[in-house]
Amino acid sequence: MKNKKYIIGADIGATFVKIGAVDKSGKVIRRSSFSTGDFPSKKEFIKALSDCISIIIKSLGVPKSRITGLGIGVPGTVDYKNGIVHGLTNIKGWKEVPLRKILQGIFKFPVCIDNDANAFAKGELTWGSARNTRNAICVTLGSGVGGGIIINGELYRGSNYAAGEIGHMCIDLKGQKCACGNTGCLETFVGNAYIVKRAVNLIKKGAKTSLKSAAAGDLSRITPQMITEAAVKNDKFSVKIWEETGVYLAIGLSGAVNMINPEKIIIAGGISKAGKFIFAPLKKELKKRAMKTHLKVLKVMRAELADDAGIIGAASLII
Amino acid sequence: MKNKKYIIGADIGATFVKIGAVDKSGKVIRRSSFSTGDFPSKKEFIKALSDCISIIIKSLGVPKSRITGLGIGVPGTVDYKNGIVHGLTNIKGWKEVPLRKILQGIFKFPVCIDNDANAFAKGELTWGSARNTRNAICVTLGSGVGGGIIINGELYRGSNYAAGEIGHMCIDLKGQKCACGNTGCLETFVGNAYIVKRAVNLIKKGAKTSLKSAAAGDLSRITPQMITEAAVKNDKFSVKIWEETGVYLAIGLSGAVNMINPEKIIIAGGISKAGKFIFAPLKKELKKRAMKTHLKVLKVMRAELADDAGIIGAASLII
Numbered sequence: 001m002k003n004k005k006y007i008i009g010a011d012i013g014a015t016f017v018k019i020g021a022v023d024k025s026g027k028v029i030r031r032s033s034f035s036t037g038d039f040p041s042k043k044e045f046i047k048a049l050s051d052c053i054s055i056i057i058k059s060l061g062v063p064k065s066r067i068t069g070l071g072i073g074v075p076g077t078v079d080y081k082n083g084i085v086h087g088l089t090n091i092k093g094w095k096e097v098p099l100r101k102i103l104q105g106i107f108k109f110p111v112c113i114d115n116d117a118n119a120f121a122k123g124e125l126t127w128g129s130a131r132n133t134r135n136a137i138c139v140t141l142g143s144g145v146g147g148g149i150i151i152n153g154e155l156y157r158g159s160n161y162a163a164g165e166i167g168h169m170c171i172d173l174k175g176q177k178c179a180c181g182n183t184g185c186l187e188t189f190v191g192n193a194y195i196v197k198r199a200v201n202l203i204k205k206g207a208k209t210s211l212k213s214a215a216a217g218d219l220s221r222i223t224p225q226m227i228t229e230a231a232v233k234n235d236k237f238s239v240k241i242w243e244e245t246g247v248y249l250a251i252g253l254s255g256a257v258n259m260i261n262p263e264k265i266i267i268a269g270g271i272s273k274a275g276k277f278i279f280a281p282l283k284k285e286l287k288k289r290a291m292k293t294h295l296k297v298l299k300v301m302r303a304e305l306a307d308d309a310g311i312i313g314a315a316s317l318i319i
Numbered sequence: 320m321k322n323k324k325y326i327i328g329a330d331i332g333a334t335f336v337k338i339g340a341v342d343k344s345g346k347v348i349r350r351s352s353f354s355t356g357d358f359p360s361k362k363e364f365i366k367a368l369s370d371c372i373s374i375i376i377k378s379l380g381v382p383k384s385r386i387t388g389l390g391i392g393v394p395g396t397v398d399y400k401n402g403i404v405h406g407l408t409n410i411k412g413w414k415e416v417p418l419r420k421i422l423q424g425i426f427k428f429p430v431c432i433d434n435d436a437n438a439f440a441k442g443e444l445t446w447g448s449a450r451n452t453r454n455a456i457c458v459t460l461g462s463g464v465g466g467g468i469i470i471n472g473e474l475y476r477g478s479n480y481a482a483g484e485i486g487h488m489c490i491d492l493k494g495q496k497c498a499c500g501n502t503g504c505l506e507t508f509v510g511n512a513y514i515v516k517r518a519v520n521l522i523k524k525g526a527k528t529s530l531k532s533a534a535a536g537d538l539s540r541i542t543p544q545m546i547t548e549a550a551v552k553n554d555k556f557s558v559k560i561w562e563e564t565g566v567y568l569a570i571g572l573s574g575a576v577n578m579i580n581p582e583k584i585i586i587a588g589g590i591s592k593a594g595k596f597i598f599a600p601l602k603k604e605l606k607k608r609a610m611k612t613h614l615k616v617l618k619v620m621r622a623e624l625a626d627d628a629g630i631i632g633a634a635s636l637i638i
Binding site: 077086134135147149151152156157158159160161162163164165166168169170171172173174180181182183248251252254255256258259260261262263288289290291292293294296297 | 396405453454466468470471475476477478479480481482483484485487488489490491492493499500501502567570571573574575577578579580581582607608609610611612613615616
């Protein structure tokens with residue numbers, strides 16, 4: 001145990017920053033978190049981040065030489081090679097921030113920064129469902145629909161580190177406008193807000209569902225989690241919402257599968273918690289839509305790293 | 320010149336088989352061809368193929384030791400590793416044919432077999448527009464819409480050699496049935512037959528165009544080439560057909576770009592001859608639909624290897 005090494009992983013989210021110390025086996029053995037929005041400036045945010053990292057390191061009670069490095073996952077676009085954050089989604093004021101340089105200046109050990117979907121995919125590749133996998137598509141389902149692509153056993157980042165935007169494939173050329181500028185993107189069908197909006201619109205049109213009373217009449221309170229809870233209790237409307245969502249997801253992923261020909265699709269994120277309600281229709285529809293040769297090698301599964309996936313994925317960037 | 324080496328390339332198409340000897344610089348210096356459909360059985364077809372290869376080799380007047388190998392591109396699915404043709408599109412009777420074993424038995428030099436879209440991409444990577452390119456999407460536009468993906472400077476084949484099926488990404492979830500089993504695939508918008516069908520339907524509905532007289536009243540005679548010729552002569556209807564085709568192509572390719580983040584999209588095949596009529600709307604629409612970060616590094620271009628692309632691509636498989 002004396003020479004045990006640790007990696008620090010920091011998952012910067014729109015709501016929380018989660019930080020942890022991860023051991024060689026990918027287990028989080030120290031953790032801490034704070035609210036992302038609590039700071040008047042980016043400078044003070046970075047100060048809080050580095051203070052929190054220092055506290056975690058101290059709590060390990062080991063010399064700094066036993067910290068292999070710091071990996072950071074951010075919700076935005078990154079110049080991976082130079083450790084610069086181009087910008088963050090839902091966190092203002094971040095533009096071309098040389099975060100690696102700043103933090104390496106403080107800690108003196110290697111720092112690696114990537115977007116959160118890539119960090120998640122790298123985490124699954126290192127310690128999760130994508131271990132020993134040559135080619136895989138990793139998908140995160142949340143307010144956004146992100147992705148990380150594993151090619152030849154390595155995370156594939158693309159020509160300027162922006163590959164894997166699975167949520168922004170058009171599946172409906174007459175579809176609605178997406179925040180990315182395109183129309184009919186997969187995200188406009190399976191992103192959290194869009195799922196809820198679809199449910200609310202149907203309820204307003206008179207659909208019968210227990211969600212109405214669950215939301216105490218205030219439809220703006222409906223969340224994906226409530227739809228899952230209602231589905232578990234046999235609310236047919238909610239089951240149907242997840243069924244449709246699974247079908248939409250299959251429409252997008254069939255294109256990705258036909259192009260990438262992976263062994264695995266690995267799915268994580270909030271709405272993956274809808275479990276069988278989304279996975280069963282997803283698998284059924286994929287069988288209809290993906291090409292036969294591609295289906296021969298394909299498996300669809302949930303991500304292995306659960307609640308700690310953010311911290312673990314960030315830490316894996318250092319591997 | 321004494322020690323010059325040559326590769327034999329054979330491009331098996333649905334209509335013609337084209338065979339050539341290719342030198343180190345990717346130039347075809349001997350060539351031959353025959354009709355694909357002229358043979359009563361697969362066995363006789365393979366006999367003709369090997370005879371034709373033998374004639375080419377003899378015509379070079381060099382010892383067999385100077386033939387590096389034989390590369391073959393086929394219009395179908397292939398077990399690349401084991402040199403087995405699973406099946407061919409539009410050529411009947413081919414099922415799990417161990418073509419490499421058969422031809423290696425005859426010629427004793429290395430034989431490599433891949434599908435024609437991969438051969439095209441490898442050809443562009445070795446001697447064409449994709450030289451010195453890390454990541455690229457190569458697209459062939461014809462009766463089918465094929466693709467080959469270059470990742471980290473190498474042709475990427477996928478988990479069972481079926482990657483790159485760019486034509487079979489769904490861009491219209493309510494679209495028409497595709498031959499692959501999916502609906503609304505890119506191919507159902509930009510495949511030759513679909514383009515012509517769209518034009519014919521519009522003409523039947525009363526659209527004004529010079530195509531009608533060009534086809535001497537028989538609309539079934541309309542071809543993509545005729546639409547290009549009419550567009551060159553300022554037929555507004557034909558210009559519009561290519562414009563729409565370019566837009567559809569951009570809708571599909573924007574998704575591929577957002578996922579792969581390549582430096583280049585390289586386009587070949589019959590309808591790429593529509594030149595600016597398809598490339599101008601394609602580029603314009605891609606700028607609207609692909610993500611800004613991805614557009615920073617992206618170039619769209621025609622394939623460099625023209626009429627000999629099939630032979631050269633097949634030969635490049637040996638490199």
